[in-house]
Amino acid sequence: MEWIKIFQIGKIPIRIVLLISITSGLLLFLPKPFLQTLQLDPFIKEYGRYIGIAFVASAGFLLLGIAGWCLQQLGRWWQTIRFSKAIKRNLMSLDNQEKSVLREFIFTDSSTLPLPMQNATVAGLVNKRILYQIGNYGGLTFRDITFNYGISSTAKRKLTLEMIGAPGNPSGQFSEEDKIWLRNNRPSFMTSRNSLW
Numbered sequence: 200m201e202w203i204k205i206f207q208i209g210k211i212p213i214r215i216v217l218l219i220s221i222t223s224g225l226l227l228f229l230p231k232p233f234l235q236t237l238q239l240d241p242f243i244k245e246y247g248r249y250i251g252i253a254f255v256a257s258a259g260f261l262l263l264g265i266a267g268w269c270l271q272q273l274g275r276w277w278q279t280i281r282f283s284k285a286i287k288r289n290l291m292s293l294d295n296q297e298k299s300v301l302r303e304f305i306f307t308d309s310s311t312l313p314l315p316m317q318n319a320t321v322a323g324l325v326n327k328r329i330l331y332q333i334g335n336y337g338g339l340t341f342r343d344i345t346f347n348y349g350i351s352s353t354a355k356r357k358l359t360l361e362m363i364g365a366p367g368n369p370s371g372q373f374s375e376e377d378k379i380w381l382r383n384n385r386p387s388f389m390t391s392r393n394s395l396w
Contacts, residue, residue, distance in 0.1 A: 213264070216257050216260050216261060217257075217261065219253055219254075219257040220254060220257035220258050220260075220261055223250045223251075223253040223254035223257065224254050224258070226239065226243055226250050227243075227247075227250060227251060227254055282328070282353065283353055283357075285328075286327075286328060286329065286351070286353045286354050286357060287357050289327040289328075289329060289354075290329065290354060290357055290358060290362050291362065293362065293363065295364070295384075296320040296386065297320055297323065297324055297329075298362075298363040298364045298365075299320075299384055299385055299386045300314070300320055300321060300324060300330075300386050301324070301329070301350070301358065301362075301363045302363050302364075302365055302381065302384075302385075303385070303386065303389060304349075304350055305358075305360070305363065305365065306365070306381060310349055310350075311333055311347045311348065311349045312347070312348060312349075313345040313346065313347055313348075314330075314345060314346065314347075314348045314388075315343035315344065315345055315388050316332075316343075316344050316345065316346050317343070317344065318343070318388060320386065321348065325348070328351055328353075328354070329350065329351060329354040330348045330349065330350060330351065330354075331348065331349060331351050332346050332347070332348055333346070333347040333348060333349050334346070334347055343388065365381070366380055366381070
């Protein structure tokens with residue numbers, strides 16, 4: 200488990216620390232008759248001070264690790280919130296070229312599309328973490344190096360037709376006028392490829 204790594208300070212395995220903490224705690228807090236039955240009472244009388252030190256040290260180490268894990272999870276949660284808000288701000292401030300690229304995903308009903316890696320609009324959407332590159336292998340057209348790109352999951356959850364300036368409705372039913380508008384407002388690098396309809 201991931202949280203176990205928090206405890207491996209100084210290469211001390213968590214299982215050993217936990218074993219020391221549990222064992223020393225039992226020796227300190229078990230009822231005296233039970234310890235006498237196990238014949239551990241003389242041992243505790245002789246080494247009780249060291250058992251107490253072991254318990255305090257191991258319990259403190261465990262609490263320190265747990266606190267560190269909680270802080271780490273809180274930091275990740277805060278980063279997720281900030282990232283989500285940043286994505287929403289970016290989606291609300293798209294320029295016309297960026298909107299036209301994102302419309303290609305919506306109206307071709309594609310989760311991935313081959314896009315030119317060196318295109319400024321595509322690169323901008325990647326920097327804004329709206330698009331991400333899928334895989335390390337691309338293709339070559341007569342003028343561009345293309346890679347497959349997809350819309351990030353966070354952006355996809357927040358993306359609406361209004362954000363990308365699209366006519367029509369989410370069901371995909373468009374009037375002839377809508378279709379003409381969409382064809383005339385495609386990205387320049389897509390106009391020579393397959394048509395929308």
